[in-house]
Amino acid sequence: MLSEKNKENQRGRQNRVVFVFHGSPTKIYREDFENLKEHITKISSKWIKVDFCFIEHQEPSFSDIIEEIDSDEYTNHAFIDPVFIFRAGHMIQDIEPKVMSTKNRYKFFLKPALADREPFADLYSCFIKNYIEKKFGGIDENSAFLFVGRGTSDTYAAGDLYKFSRILWEKIGKKGHMFVSFAEVNNPLPQEVLSTINLEKFDNIFVVPILMFRGYVEKKIAQECRNSIDGKTNIEIIPPIAYAYAENFAKFLIRPYLFPFKHIYTDIK
Numbered sequence: 505m506l507s508e509k510n511k512e513n514q515r516g517r518q519n520r521v522v523f524v525f526h527g528s529p530t531k532i533y534r535e536d537f538e539n540l541k542e543h544i545t546k547i548s549s550k551w552i553k554v555d556f557c558f559i560e561h562q563e564p565s566f567s568d569i570i571e572e573i574d575s576d577e578y579t580n581h582a583f584i585d586p587v588f589i590f591r592a593g594h595m596i597q598d599i600e601p602k603v604m605s606t607k608n609r610y611k612f613f614l615k616p617a618l619a620d621r622e623p624f625a626d627l628y629s630c631f632i633k634n635y636i637e638k639k640f641g642g643i644d645e646n647s648a649f650l651f652v653g654r655g656t657s658d659t660y661a662a663g664d665l666y667k668f669s670r671i672l673w674e675k676i677g678k679k680g681h682m683f684v685s686f687a688e689v690n691n692p693l694p695q696e697v698l699s700t701i702n703l704e705k706f707d708n709i710f711v712v713p714i715l716m717f718r719g720y721v722e723k724k725i726a727q728e729c730r731n732s733i734d735g736k737t738n739i740e741i742i743p744p745i746a747y748a749y750a751e752n753f754a755k756f757l758i759r760p761y762l763f764p765f766k767h768i769y770t771d772i773k
Contacts (some may be wrong), residue, residue, distance in 0.1 A: 518578055520553045521761045524566050524586045524599060527558030533719040534562070536747045543754030549762040552583075559594050567602060574606045583761065584614045589668070589714060590653075591617040592661035619668045627756050629675035631749040632712060632742055639740070646707040647680035649673055650697060652725050653714045655689030662690050665714060672712070680706070687713070687725050694725060698732040709739045716746040716753075 523544070525537060541556055548554050557569040573582045586599050595617055603612050618624040636643055651669035656662055666684050673682040683701070685694045694711070703709065713725045726741045733739045746753050 519581045521583045522555045527561035533717045536717045590661045592656045592658045643679045648706045649682045655686040695732040703736040712742045
């Protein structure tokens with residue numbers, strides 16, 4: 505029989521993974537999140553406790569979860585996994601400072617943004633390619649890809665969109681032409697890009713919103729692109745990955761934690 509002290513020591517070896525989301529007041533975002541959460545929960549491991557939290561609009565808040573873990577003597581390690589594509593506003597201003605300011609800093613290991621993880625580009629490009637092949641039978645040379653980021657005031661994150669879009673296009677097969685734009689904050693806007701190219705020379709315009717969930721920005725991108733093309737050629741809006749590829753995205757997020765002590769994270773300094 506284990507003594508009470510040994511039982512407490514066993515409890516002290518509990519590890520946790522914290523998935524951090526932006527959060528949204530919109531119903532459609534919350535539906536996508538709940539579906540993704542359900543897939544993650546189904547395949548999560550008994551070796552680790554999984555938490556879901558938000559920067560804004562939804563509960564529990566990221567700050568509350570971090571503070572609870574920081575003061576919890578039975579949590580050995582907490583792997584903070586931001587479900588953000590780029591290292592921009594909330595990563596820099598909210599997530600990283602909060603983790604750095606914890607009293608028990610040794611507990612926390614912070615995962616980089618999704619675009620900084622090579623397997624995510626593999627997953628995303630596979631999703632785009634499979635979606636197009638299933639609907640159109642393949643990608644021809646008379647196609648154009650318009651990658652659209654949300655927009656950010658962070659110069660480096662804006663540059664990351666161009667880099668990540670190029671990586672996706674190359675992994676898809678470098679067919680046709682590629683363009684990059686922003687839904688808001690930055691230039692060029694989608695309609696500005698579409699107004700400068702000869703739309704009629706393309707058989708298909710594939711618009712790829714670099715977003716994870718459906719919501720206001722996704723609808724804005726789709727509407728503005730359709731208005732700009734105005735029937736001059738075929739347009740296809742690739743849906744957000746967490747909505748249309750939820751099961752595979754969930755596997756990507758949770759698999760590193762399915763077995764104990766099999767995955768090492770680089771801690772922020």
